[in-house]
Amino acid sequence: MKQSSNGPRVSAPARPSQKPSASGSPKPASRPNLVKPAPKAKARKARLLVSKVDPWSVLKMSFLLSVALGIVTVVAAIVIWTVLDLTGIFDGVNELLREIAGSESGGFDLRQFASLGQVVSFATIIAVVNVVLLTALAMLVAVLYNISSTLVGGIGVTLTDD
16 A cells, blocks of 8 residues: 655654763652552442342252262262272271181171272262252252341341452
């Protein structure tokens, strides 16, 4: 594209030199400030009232958190059983029971009583029961909160903008 030569040309402003001149220039401290700093804004506060909790949202959230807790329970049971097996705790308990009972035949084996499969099955049953109970309990708490908040107004929350 060609520029037309009819209009006036504007040149870039000259840049000031980086070195201050030694003769007669005022010190930087005595120069007036050209830009004043902006005053600090006050923190905004909003006072809100939690007057109702949606029971369906509480149900969904508590179900997801309960399932996560159930998974943690099963994984923790597997890890604890594996650590006990690798450190030889089961063998130590079997030896202790043989000494206490006085039988050399070794009639009791803790690994048969609490095998990994049985421990995982028990932990899974506990996790499923916890999912059902915690979800129902959270739903009940949400309904009770809604009933009580109609009487007393709810919980006040203050939000600040820091």
